[in-house]
Amino acid sequence: MQLLNTLYITTPESYLRLDNDTLRVEVDRETRLRVPLHHLQAVVCFGHVGLSAPLMHRLADEGIALVLLDDNGRFKARLEGATAGNVLLRQAHHACVKDAIFTLATARACVAGKVKNARQVLMRGAREAKLDEEAAMLTRGADDLAATLRALPGATDLDVLRGLEGEAARQYFGALNFVVKPEQRKWFQMDGRSRRPPRDRMNALLSFLYAMWMNDCRSAIEAAGLDPQLGFLHAVRPGRAALALDLVEEFRPLADRLALTLVNRGQLDEDDFVVREGGAVSLDGDARKAVVVAFQERKREEINHPVLAQAVPLGMVPLVQARLMARAVRESPLASQAGSCRDVPGYVPFLVK
Template structure:
């Protein structure tokens, strides 16, 4: 089993990354602010524009450490990775199956069903744990609706039906998302999902962490040897990591949604950690980003028993396990892909 190492998040926009022997060094106005041995790093994610030295980028490429660059608001800019690794026969099989419409539709149904299941599990968890302190009426209605949807989506015969229905269920789920909040409901209320830009604090948190999750999934796929840009459900576009977006669908509710709800309910974050732009979009403060990233790192270290392989793993390794299961299915070592399902 892969060891979960540190993802380094550089949140100060003026930071510059450099190399010193076997150490990564973060400089701010030419002064050393932080250093870490490469042996402890698996990903580097920078929220800024200063960049990194060519020597550092070469060292990261040689050590299979990806460097991702995002704007301070979390918008993805680009990524530096090393040589393509993995079994070329696995990638060839992936490319062949991506052209098989029946195969793509069937595996997409499984991934969307897992997304529905885990979203419903998040609703049911709130109902079960807080039934005496919340009005669970809308949550229960939506949970039942999603339960019916899981079976119905297997009746669809084309992608237009599947994608349209997935959108309907997602809107229903997010329409009751705020009902899972026990505190700060006035500040973190959400009417509907908004992305570009997020129009409220809750949407801002979700978009931010979904971006981080997509980078984690992309790294997992590359580590296993799959091409993150050739997927089965999301439309192929230049620069779009379609397979990473496919795989993260089943992980959103468990890895991101639950964390966001917990942070708000425990008042680990507040409205002071956000600000609104003139156009209506919402951004995080530097302190807000640091709070969310710390909570994300802590969440990744929690241990669960994986529902399929029945081994204890850290939550941060879930994308790697799912990437392995997908690869085994493509190589026909498994009779079917086993999506991540949690109760």
Template sequence: MKTHLNTLFVTLDGTYLAKDGQAVVVRQDKQTKLRVPLHNLDGIMCFGRVSVSPSLMGACAAGGVSISFLTPYGKFLASVIGFSPGNVLLRRQQYRAADDDQLAASAARSIILGKLVNCRTVFRRAARDATDPHRIERLQATANRLGANIIDVKAASNLDRLRGLEGEAATSYFGAFNDLINTSDSAFEYTRRTKRPPKDPLNALLSFVYALLSHDARSACEAAGLDAAVGMLHRDRPGRPGMALDLMEEFRPFLADRLVLSLINRRQVSASGFEYLETGAVRMDDSTRKTILVAYQVRKQEPITHPFLGERTSVGLLIHLQARLMARWLRGDLETYPPFAWK
């Protein structure tokens, strides 16, 4: 079982990372700011102008510590990873399954079901905690619509049909997203999803946390021996990590969206922490970025019982467990891929 280790987030422009013995040294203006043993890390995420020495890249690749480079907005640029620990037989079976419409549809159905169950749970929990009767009614209505989507997905067997149903459910989910936001600050009002670049603070938060989740999903694929580029639900596209995106789907509502909603509803982030650029993009300041990174790490450390395995683990390890369950399904050890369904 993978040990829950830490991710080192580097956000300050001009930072240089180097190897010193078996540790990562973080330097700013030639001054050492931090020293972290490599064996305590499972990933390093570099935002903006951050440099990494070749010797550190080599040590991280050999030690299974992934390094991801992202823009200050959180858009993924590139990763440095070592050789995959997976065997060739697993990957060959993954490629066969991706080319088999029936097998790919089976996995895609499970992934979408897990995502929609978690979306519905988000609204059910919000309805349980709400006090305004009109808001409760709207939240319950959305949960019911998602429940109907779940029934349709269970009955679907065609990949295109499944993808269409997932899109319909996403429209229902984000169409009612404002009912999940409990603040009078109009800056966080949801209008529509914008990604490259995000055009408002809410989309900037969602895109940034999705980037963090994507890093973890890629790491989970590599650790389980899966090819992060070849998914079942997501079509192959150069540069797109299809399997990592597949694994992310179940965790978008449970981990990413809920984290963003908590930060907004608890007033841990404010509109003053975002800058509107001439290009129309919105960029968060360094303080807001650090608030998100700390909250994300804290959330990943929270204990939880895996609903399928019955094992006590942490939130951060759930995606690694799902990657291993995907590998077990591909090997034929499981009849279907069991998604993570939050209760």
């Protein structure tokens, strides 16, 4: 399944091999798909998928990223060739991360984008609620997020900002159950956000969708020439793509909206999930494929980007946002290692309607 130059492999026990200038996908030794390499920018494999060494070498040579995720969509590894990009931009990026004012402003923008988009999910749920009391609870949740937005300018350091973000997330996920249709709540009720592993069906679905958005955001950041390991909101840790985690925050509510659509329309039901010993929950093979197809279809939808003031496919928005982040870094006085970031316009997050 291919979209915007990304090939998603969801069928268990698939085997990928190089066939001249083509990637060939086999299942049970039968060829299921051929994709010319020049059409690809990334290959994303879910679960147990085999790959030939010649194919991995060729992907690296061609600059095509190979991403390995587990069955739940959790990141495992990424293979890519030599790092490309503007070294001066990366130097400016490192300088901006060291500036407390720029870092706090960028982190605040990431949180504001996430909270505003999450608030839209609850407000839309309130408008569509069948029961007045549920509409009232969703409206109250949206009001709580509005209070968080008003408090963000007063956050004087990253710890305070992260605390506000965490409290907003708790309030949001507490209200999200009421956006699920009553007849579906028996199977898709959430008791807060749970990860590694997800402990219920909705959390398993959200984790899977977040992982796909995360991969797109990391690829976008690398395409823009920034360092994906060096974030503003998320702390730097070895092996952690902190800047990709920053960027993906504003896209999480989009994943939530798709998850709610799939559940409320009955496109997924309780039998599409596997509950393992110990309580871990994951999507089964066919359900993973259905979610990827829905994700691809959603990414094809055109939206009016508020900064560009033009229509773009939703799947291209991470690339736009990564370039806006690169622009904020590039236009910072610290790009020339002089001055302060106090008056820099800064990063503008993507807001949905």
